[in-house]
Amino acid sequence: MSLPPFKLLRPRSIEDAAGYLSAHAPDIQIIAGGTDLLPSMKQRLFTPKYLLDIRGIDELRTIRSIPGHGTEIGALVTLSTIEDSEFIRRSYRVLREAVATVASPILRNMGTIGGNICLDTRCLWYNQSLTWRKSCGFCIKKDGDLCHVAPGGKKCWAAFSADSPAALLCLEAELEIAGPAGKRRLPLSEFYTNIGDARMKLANNEMLTRVFLPERMAGYDGVYQKLRLRGSIDYPLAGVAAALKKNAQGIIEDARVAITGVNPAPLLVNEARHALAGKMLNDHAAAVVGELAAKVAKPLTTSLLTPEYRREMIRVFAKRAVLGAGTGV
Ligand SMILES: Cc1cc2nc3c(=O)[nH]c(=O)nc-3n(C[C@H](O)[C@H](O)[C@H](O)COP(=O)(O)OP(=O)(O)OC[C@H]3O[C@@H](n4cnc5c(N)ncnc54)[C@H](O)[C@@H]3O)c2cc1C
Known part of the structure; x- marks a missing residue:
């Protein structure tokens, strides 16, 4: 082609x-x-x-630590640079874990964090050749007016399918966006719309320039778990990130869990934080978070795996991710 x-x-x-x-x-x-x-x-x-x-804009290629504030990652920093960064591994482990699962080593050498955050949503009926889509009468996301996933519906349910945003949500990341009126900052949690064919709040004359990770989120232990068709190179069909911090007695001081690959946006599992804070980490507490995550997940038939299986894997992965993040596994 x-x-x-x-x-x-x-x-x-x-x-x-x-x-x-x-x-x-x-x-x-x-x-x-x-x-x-x-x-x-x-x-x-x-x-x-x-x-x-935009690859000629050199100032967007750096990871910079700003003492007292946090860490700034330029939109052009490649996924492999993040994966190989000892600083990110030590300070923001959940991000390193998520990025390391993206596609393949060669694609991570080319792919950027900005491109990953702004990745288009995906659907079985959309990510196909023109001939294939034409033979099905197209769909509401592109060139048509019907949804094959939710017939009769007017909303596009294409799934957000990037890995790093789930980790970035756990780290309370903020975005710097540049446009004609200058620069603005936006929490990542407010960036996505949860609408498959209009996925993010970025005007067509704006670009993402940097991601900020607050210093208060440094040092959390983190795990990312992912379901994909081809283990060596594939988009997430369900992904869970968990980041948590324990005190010397092993009590959880703070925790975040976020999901991706199932809804039209990556989402924080808000209640997970309250379910874990102040508790000792054990199988029961992690299982409760699994149930909460499965409640937030709304997969539809946007992929070859069934929605039921993907939601179940969100439940299983959320439990495993929390247990893994709590034990440093
Ligand atoms: C075989 C294969 C497997 C893949 N597997 C995965 C996977 O497992 N997980 C995953 O997350 N991704 C996967 N990808 C997708 C992709 O490789 C990564 O998401 C990568 O990080 C995209 O970054 P990029 O710089 O190449 O983006 P591009 O392809 O250059 O851009 C992607 C989108 O982001 C927009 N964009 C890019 N930069 C900016 C910016 N600074 N501001 C505003 N908009 C911007 C572009 O306009 C475009 O819409 C896969 C791709 C392939 C081909």
């Missing part, structure tokens, strides 16, 4: 990039590592007139 025609724009600064976005929106799309966007363009899911290749 060949790429559709486009004009490549290569800004060297955030200001230049914002200028291009404003001048050409909505006919322009950002490309970072291109590991997801290029295959999608070949499938004619996107046919932008302009591609904004």
Whole structure:
């Protein structure tokens, strides 16, 4: 499959990039590592007139620790850089664990954290070639007006299928977004819409520039568990991240659990925090969190695995992730 025609724009600064976005929106799309966007363009899911290749913006390639505040990760930092960072492993382990499961080593060398956060949602009826989609009458996410997953419904249920955002939610990450009016900060928990065909609150003349991890979340133990079809290289069909902190007596001081791969957005399991805080970690407490996570998960037939199985795996993984994060396994 060949790429559709486009004009490549290569800004060297955030200001230049914002200028291009404003001048050409909505006919322009950002490309970072291109590991997801290029295959999608070949499938004619996107046919932008302009591609904004942001890889020349060097200031977005660094991980920087800001004492007293936290850590700033540029949108162009590759997943393998995060995976190999001893600092991230020590301070924000859950992020390192999630990133290390993305795709394959070669794709992690190309793929960026910004691209992972802004990843398109996925569905069995959407991530297909033009011919395949045409033969099914298309779908509401692209070129059609019916949903094959929830017939009669008007909402797109394509599943958010990136790994790192579940970990970033556990770390209370914030995003820096640049646009024509300058920069703004937004908690990651407010970035996603839970609507498959309009997944994030990012205007078409804005770009994600940095991710901030607060210092108060450093040092939490963390685990990420993931269900995928091909163990060596695949998107999550269910993913759970857990991060927790215990005191010297083994009592949980604070905890976060988040899920991905099942709903149109990655989501924090809000009640998990209250279910675990102040308790000794044991099988029962972890099982309660498993039930809470399964309640939040709403998988539909967006993949080859059944919704029932994916929800059950969320329950199982949430329990395992909490136990793993509590014992450093
Ligand atoms: C075979 C295969 C397996 C994969 N498996 C996984 C997996 O297991 N888990 C997983 O999470 N992902 C997986 N991916 C998807 C992808 O490799 C990763 O999500 C990667 O991190 C995407 O980053 P990128 O820089 O390549 O993004 P790109 O492909 O360049 O962009 C992805 C999307 O993000 C937008 N975007 C990129 N950067 C910005 C920015 N700074 N601001 C605003 N918008 C931006 C683009 O416009 C595009 O819509 C897989 C891909 C393939 C081909």
